[in-house]
Amino acid sequence: MQTQADPPVRQAPSAPSGARIPLHLELNGRPFDIEIEPWVTLLDLLREHADLTGVKKGCDHGQCGACTVLLDGKRVNSCLMLAVVADGAKITTIEGLAAVDGTLDPLQQAFIDHDAFQCGYCTPGQICSARGLIAEGRAQCRDDVRELMSGNLCRCGAYSNITDAIVDVMQLRKAAP
């Protein structure tokens, strides 16, 4: 089930076949400029051209949420978006969530406190998705969190602890009403 908020509607610029397209992004608060082939996904751009390998490739088909990043504050599956479509956007990955002095984002700390991971492969996507979820303001209870995070799969089955961590940060009731 795809539960993430719809990303902003953006259109890919047209370019002659095989041409590279200039692209400007703000990646974790820093300007990033590159010329890129129009078929490169945002996920591959982040991992292979920007060294942001905290962003994970799971299914590469929009089914697992491992590639979730924030685009202008909204969570998106980066494997489903062409990099050129994100031109001009502010992208935040797991590498950009902690403060400059190294203080972890409250969600990062909560995942540690609640032991909300096993292998950790899904964790960057889970945390970015949770950050987007909080910004959306739609979750009012634990069940909402479970439903609205259902686009982020965890093959280790750490769902209960992941939900606990998010609920803690949101200061929601732990029990469903």
Ligand code: FES
């Ligand atoms: S890698 Fe993007 S949703 Fe699975």
Ligand code: FES
């Ligand atoms: S902690 Fe292993 S996939 Fe989620």
